[in-house]
Amino acid sequence: MAPPPLTPAARNPPLAQRPRVPVNLSRPSGGERALTWEVPPELEPGYGIPLDAPAAGATASAAAAGGGAAAGLAGSLAGLHPLVVLHRLEFAAAAARHLRRLAEQLLRAEEVAGWRAWAPVVERLAVEAAGTVQPAAAAKHGEMDPRFYIKVKRIPDSGTPESSCVVRGVAARKNVAHRRMRSTIDDPQILLLAGALEYHRVTNKLSSFDTLLDQEREHLRVAVARLASAQPDVLLVERSVARAAQEELLSRGISLVQHIKPELLERIARCTGAKVGNQGLGLRVSGSGSRAQGLGLRV
Secondary structure: OOOOOOOHHHHOOOHHHOOOOOOOOOOOOOOOOOOOOOOOOOOOOOOOOOOOOOOHHHHHHHHHHHOHHHHHHHOOOOOOOHHHHHHHHHHHHHHHHHHHHHHHHHHHHOOOOOHHHHHHHHHHHHHHHHOOOOHHHHHHHOOOOHHHOOOOOOOOOOOOHHHOOOOOOOOOOOOOOOOOOOOEEEOOEEEEEEOOEOOOOOOOOOOOHHHHHHHHHHHHHHHHHHHHOOOOOEEEEOOOEOHHHHHHHHHOOOEEEOOOOHHHHHHHHHHHOOOEEEOOOOOOHHHOEEEOOOOEEEO
């Protein structure tokens, strides 16, 4: 005699009544230190969402609730199980809602005028800026706080909140030393120099004024020639640069930016992979310059 057919409730009992799969979380004895667990059995054909349905309704609802974050995540879920897709989209939607409420709370606490218009802009900038920070590079540098790598610059009386954007590089308010120097360069070769580029006269020694000028011009000409051997497009100097050196750099087509703080030089060095040289200690131009591939100079 054939057994009676199972009812839907008997075919899919509640989760509380289903047998639990034993899980082994013990660490193996030996060099392997990762956690291990037994692979659970395959899901029943009638359990949950059908395998041939890509959870389109869940994708639409989660993307609508979570905004751009969930919508951007939906494009990277191809080929995953529908339950995994559903869970990730729900988590993304919840994280986006939390970020929106946090941005609104901070804007209201700072008494920002028009905070409702700024809230989606701050949310978009936060997600985009967080995507530019690489945890592996931050751990290698020794500073995991993202505020160390992300800076906020404000341009007063310019544009609207929607015109705010994330600049993948280093932003600073500087200008070239001479108006005839190039201020816009794509993929520049950058040379970083600590200290000053000047001629230090010897004290307690009598000499004519013309001799001092000739010695200064010759010293600066040799120094600029050493710097130019690295073929840089831009020279960034921590302190001041003598006028004769500026004219020599202009004649060689090298743009000069001076009076740069050491902290800014370090940020540029970290962004471009260059090293900060020192003219007084003997500059090795072969290891101080760097080609900023994919970047540009706008002064």
